[in-house]
Amino acid sequence: MLENMMISRVWPDGMSDIWAKSALKGRDEKPELLTQHTWSLLERLSETIYLRPNLPEQIGFPDLWNCLFWAGFLHDFGKAAKGFQEMLRGGKRWPHRHEVLSLMFLEWIAEGLTDEERIWVAAAIVSHHKDAKEIQFAYSERSDPYNNFLANMVAEIDDATLIGMWDWLIKCQQTWIDDLNLNKRGIKAIALPPQSEAIGIIKSQGPASIRKWLNAYQRWIRNIDRRGEQPVFISTIALRGYIISSDHLASAHTGELPSSNLAGPDKLLELWSSAAGASYSPYSHQTDCMKCHGSAILMAPTGSGKTEASLLWAVAQAENGQPVPRLYYTLPFQASMNAMYDRLNNSKNGVFPGQVGLEHSRSTLAYYRRMLEDKSPEKAARSAKWLNNLARLNYYPVRVLSPYQILKGPYCLKGYESLLSDCFNAVFILDEVHAYEAKRLALILATVKYLRENFGARFLVMSATLPSLLRNRLEDALGECSMIHASTDLYARFQRHRLVLRDGDLLSPGILNEIAKSIQEEQSILVCCNTVRRAQDAYTELNNILKKSGSEVEIVLLHGRFNGKDRLDKETKVRQATGSNSSQREAILLIATQVVEVSLDIDLDVIYTDPAPLEALLQRFGRVNRRRLKSFSPVYVFREPADGQMIYDEALVQASLKVLEKNNGMLIDEAKLSDWLDEIYQGEIAEDWNNEYQDTYNEFWEGVLLNLRAFNSDEGLEDEFYRAFDSVEVLPACLSSEYDKALEDSPLEASQMLVSIRWSQFMRLKNKGQAHEDDDRKIKMVDADYSSEFGLDLRRS
Known part of the structure; x- marks a missing residue:
C-alpha cells in the first residue's frame, strides 16, 4: 500500500x-x-x-x-x-x-x-x-x-x-x-x-x-x-x-500521497463508455455541468444521473492543468455515505479507486465489514483502523462524509486547523440538501459561505426539487452561481408515479389485508411508516396475516434501531431482492421508516406510506419504479394520522396533504414539484422556517465563524457538538453477555451490537431510569428488548 x-x-x-x-x-x-x-x-x-x-x-x-x-x-x-x-x-x-x-x-x-x-x-x-x-x-x-x-x-x-x-x-x-x-x-x-x-x-x-x-x-x-x-x-x-x-x-508513515485524478471530465466519460460498452451520451444537464466553472445548483429528476453530473462538474473545476486538490462528497446519512464510498472506490468500475476516504462516526466499522470479505477478523480490524486513520489524516483526494464532519472546523474541535486547511480550493458536492431541517441547514450554509469567501472553495448543490425559499438561501451561500436544470423533455420521460390519496390510517385492518393480498400477486411492496413503533406494529400484523394465508413471500422490517450487523444483513437481503441492478430480484414486502428514503438503491412496484412533508414523500416515491420498467406505478399516501406523529411539523404535513389533494389521481410531473413546494412553503410556514433559519444563521456567523482563530481548540465544545449532530450508540442490556464475549476477541465485532438512537432519546430514557452510562465498559446501556427481527423495542423493557 x-x-x-x-x-x-x-x-x-x-x-x-x-x-x-x-x-x-x-x-x-x-x-x-x-x-x-x-x-x-x-x-x-x-x-x-x-x-x-x-x-x-x-x-x-x-x-x-x-x-x-x-x-x-x-x-x-x-x-x-x-x-x-x-x-x-x-x-x-x-x-x-x-x-x-x-x-x-x-x-x-x-x-x-x-x-x-x-x-x-x-x-x-x-x-x-x-x-x-x-x-x-x-x-x-x-x-x-x-x-x-x-x-x-x-x-x-x-x-x-x-x-x-x-x-x-x-x-x-x-x-x-x-x-x-x-x-x-x-x-x-x-x-x-x-x-x-x-x-x-x-x-x-x-x-x-x-x-x-x-x-x-x-x-x-x-x-x-x-x-x-x-x-x-x-x-x-x-x-x-x-x-x-x-x-x-x-x-503515520503513509508514504507518497495518492495522485489526484480530479483533472477534467474526459477520463470519466471514457470510463463510463468502457463500462457501458458504448459511447457514453451525457444528458444536457450533465453537459452543462461539464461546461460550468464555479459554484452551481443542479435540479434534475431522480435517476437521471445527478451523481454523474456532479462528478463531471467537480473535475471540470481544474484550472491551467492543475488538478482540483480535494473533492468532498457530502451526504446526510451513514448508509448513503457507505454506498457512495463503494460506488466511487470500487476497484473494477469505481470512478476514483484507491483515492476515496470515508468519514463518519462509524466509518471504522464500515471499513471492517468490507475487509472481512477477504481477510480474517483480526487482519480486517487492523486494516479498517488504518484506512480510517488515513481518512482522518487528509490522505485521500476524494472524501465521502457528512457536512457535520466539516462543521468540526468551525466548532474548533481538536485538529480543526488541519481539517480546514485541506478545504482550500476544494470542491464540494452537497447531495440531498432537503434532508436537513432549518437550523442545521443554517449551520451548513453559513459554513459554505465562509469557505467560499475565505478558502476559495466551490460548491455544487443538487436536488430533484427545491422550494424558492431554499433556493434563495443557497444563492446567498454560493454567491455567483449557475442554475442548471434538466430539460423539460427529460422530466417528461421520467414520469413514473401516479399519486393516489387514501382515506384512513395505513395500519387499519382493511388496508393491511389489501397489502397482504397484493404481495401474493408477486408484487414487491414498500410500506413506509413515520415511526419505529408504527413500523414494528405493521410488521407484526402483516406477518401474522401472511402466515395464516400460507404465503412464503419474504417480509423484512427495516428501521434505524437495528444494530450494525442486523441492519447490514437486512439491507443486503433487500438489495438482492429489489436492487436496481440485482440479478436475484424477487417479490418482497419491505416495511421501513425514513431510513429507506436515501439509503438504498432499490426498485419496488408499489408504496403505501404514512402522510409526511412533500420532500420526504418524494424520496420515498423514488424507491418505486426506479428503473421505469412500468409506464407508471401507484404511490398510495394515507390522509391519517396527519399530526406529524412527533417526527414532522404538523402544519407542514397538512399543507403537503392539501397540495396532494389538488393532484390526486394524476401522474406526478417532477418538473412541477418545485411549484408544489412553493405552495407549501408560504404564509406562516415560510415565516416560521425563515425565522428559525435566520436566527441560527446569524448566531453562528457572528458568534462562531467570524471569531474563528488558529492555535486554540475548544474541548468544551466537543460534547456539545456530538450531542447536536450525532446520534449516540447504546447497548441493549439483553445483549450484555454476548457483547462482553465478543469484546474479548474483537472490539469491532462487539461494536456491531450497538444501536444508534438520538441523544435526546437517550436522555429521556435515562431520566425514566431505563438507561444509564456504564463507566467501566465506557458504553451507554438501555434497558429494552432487542431482537434481530424487531430491533430495539422501547415498549418492551
Missing part, C-alpha cells in the same frame, strides 16, 4: 543515533531517525505545495511556503535533548516540550528571514502539538522566574550533537529544496552563522532565546485577535493546519 521512502541525494553525517520515534512508533517497528522523520515531513509538505502552488498569494501571505518549510525543518530539533533520547529508548518520561526547545534553533536562520517570517516560523514550530494556551500555561515566566527550567532543558544537548545539527543544515538545505522541487515555490536557502558562533549562540543564549520567542508568540496571537483581520486569521489556520497535517502524515 505504501511507497518506499525516497531519500535525498545528500544526507547528513553525525546524526545517525538521534531518534525522532521509538521502535514502538517507528516504521516497521524500528526506531526512526530525526533526519528521516524531518525529510518525510518535508516530503508531505511539498505535496501540499504542489496541490495548491498559488495559495500564498491567494490568502495574502506570500511567504507561507517558506515559513512552513523552515518550521518543518526545525520543528523537532528539540528532540535531540538527552532526556528525550533516553525516553525513546525506554527511559523515564521527559518533563519538557521538545517543540519549545526547538525554538532556540530559530536563531541560526533568523538573519535569512524577515521579521514577519520569524514569528510565523516560531508559531508553526511551537504549535505543532499543543494549543497556545497550553504552552503559555506550562512555560509562563511566573512558572519559571529565573529560566532555570529552560536552562536545564538547553543543557541537555551536547556540543557534538549541536555540531551535527548545524552541519545537517549547512550540508542539506539547498539540495533538499532542489530534490523536493521547491526552488520556484518561494523556498529560500539561508546562510548560517559559522559553526563556532552557532554553537555559542545556543550555549549562551538558548534559554533567553526560547523565552524571547515564546513571549513574541503570545504577543503576536494577542495582536492578531485585537486587530481582527480576517485574512490573517485564514493565513494562520493554513500555517498551523499544514504543519500539523505534514507532521501527522509523516509520523
Whole structure:
C-alpha cells in the first residue's frame, strides 16, 4: 500500500543515533531517525505545495511556503535533548516540550528571514502539538522566574550533537529544496552563522532565546485577535493546519500521497463508455455541468444521473492543468455515505479507486465489514483502523462524509486547523440538501459561505426539487452561481408515479389485508411508516396475516434501531431482492421508516406510506419504479394520522396533504414539484422556517465563524457538538453477555451490537431510569428488548 521512502541525494553525517520515534512508533517497528522523520515531513509538505502552488498569494501571505518549510525543518530539533533520547529508548518520561526547545534553533536562520517570517516560523514550530494556551500555561515566566527550567532543558544537548545539527543544515538545505522541487515555490536557502558562533549562540543564549520567542508568540496571537483581520486569521489556520497535517502524515508513515485524478471530465466519460460498452451520451444537464466553472445548483429528476453530473462538474473545476486538490462528497446519512464510498472506490468500475476516504462516526466499522470479505477478523480490524486513520489524516483526494464532519472546523474541535486547511480550493458536492431541517441547514450554509469567501472553495448543490425559499438561501451561500436544470423533455420521460390519496390510517385492518393480498400477486411492496413503533406494529400484523394465508413471500422490517450487523444483513437481503441492478430480484414486502428514503438503491412496484412533508414523500416515491420498467406505478399516501406523529411539523404535513389533494389521481410531473413546494412553503410556514433559519444563521456567523482563530481548540465544545449532530450508540442490556464475549476477541465485532438512537432519546430514557452510562465498559446501556427481527423495542423493557 505504501511507497518506499525516497531519500535525498545528500544526507547528513553525525546524526545517525538521534531518534525522532521509538521502535514502538517507528516504521516497521524500528526506531526512526530525526533526519528521516524531518525529510518525510518535508516530503508531505511539498505535496501540499504542489496541490495548491498559488495559495500564498491567494490568502495574502506570500511567504507561507517558506515559513512552513523552515518550521518543518526545525520543528523537532528539540528532540535531540538527552532526556528525550533516553525516553525513546525506554527511559523515564521527559518533563519538557521538545517543540519549545526547538525554538532556540530559530536563531541560526533568523538573519535569512524577515521579521514577519520569524514569528510565523516560531508559531508553526511551537504549535505543532499543543494549543497556545497550553504552552503559555506550562512555560509562563511566573512558572519559571529565573529560566532555570529552560536552562536545564538547553543543557541537555551536547556540543557534538549541536555540531551535527548545524552541519545537517549547512550540508542539506539547498539540495533538499532542489530534490523536493521547491526552488520556484518561494523556498529560500539561508546562510548560517559559522559553526563556532552557532554553537555559542545556543550555549549562551538558548534559554533567553526560547523565552524571547515564546513571549513574541503570545504577543503576536494577542495582536492578531485585537486587530481582527480576517485574512490573517485564514493565513494562520493554513500555517498551523499544514504543519500539523505534514507532521501527522509523516509520523503515520503513509508514504507518497495518492495522485489526484480530479483533472477534467474526459477520463470519466471514457470510463463510463468502457463500462457501458458504448459511447457514453451525457444528458444536457450533465453537459452543462461539464461546461460550468464555479459554484452551481443542479435540479434534475431522480435517476437521471445527478451523481454523474456532479462528478463531471467537480473535475471540470481544474484550472491551467492543475488538478482540483480535494473533492468532498457530502451526504446526510451513514448508509448513503457507505454506498457512495463503494460506488466511487470500487476497484473494477469505481470512478476514483484507491483515492476515496470515508468519514463518519462509524466509518471504522464500515471499513471492517468490507475487509472481512477477504481477510480474517483480526487482519480486517487492523486494516479498517488504518484506512480510517488515513481518512482522518487528509490522505485521500476524494472524501465521502457528512457536512457535520466539516462543521468540526468551525466548532474548533481538536485538529480543526488541519481539517480546514485541506478545504482550500476544494470542491464540494452537497447531495440531498432537503434532508436537513432549518437550523442545521443554517449551520451548513453559513459554513459554505465562509469557505467560499475565505478558502476559495466551490460548491455544487443538487436536488430533484427545491422550494424558492431554499433556493434563495443557497444563492446567498454560493454567491455567483449557475442554475442548471434538466430539460423539460427529460422530466417528461421520467414520469413514473401516479399519486393516489387514501382515506384512513395505513395500519387499519382493511388496508393491511389489501397489502397482504397484493404481495401474493408477486408484487414487491414498500410500506413506509413515520415511526419505529408504527413500523414494528405493521410488521407484526402483516406477518401474522401472511402466515395464516400460507404465503412464503419474504417480509423484512427495516428501521434505524437495528444494530450494525442486523441492519447490514437486512439491507443486503433487500438489495438482492429489489436492487436496481440485482440479478436475484424477487417479490418482497419491505416495511421501513425514513431510513429507506436515501439509503438504498432499490426498485419496488408499489408504496403505501404514512402522510409526511412533500420532500420526504418524494424520496420515498423514488424507491418505486426506479428503473421505469412500468409506464407508471401507484404511490398510495394515507390522509391519517396527519399530526406529524412527533417526527414532522404538523402544519407542514397538512399543507403537503392539501397540495396532494389538488393532484390526486394524476401522474406526478417532477418538473412541477418545485411549484408544489412553493405552495407549501408560504404564509406562516415560510415565516416560521425563515425565522428559525435566520436566527441560527446569524448566531453562528457572528458568534462562531467570524471569531474563528488558529492555535486554540475548544474541548468544551466537543460534547456539545456530538450531542447536536450525532446520534449516540447504546447497548441493549439483553445483549450484555454476548457483547462482553465478543469484546474479548474483537472490539469491532462487539461494536456491531450497538444501536444508534438520538441523544435526546437517550436522555429521556435515562431520566425514566431505563438507561444509564456504564463507566467501566465506557458504553451507554438501555434497558429494552432487542431482537434481530424487531430491533430495539422501547415498549418492551
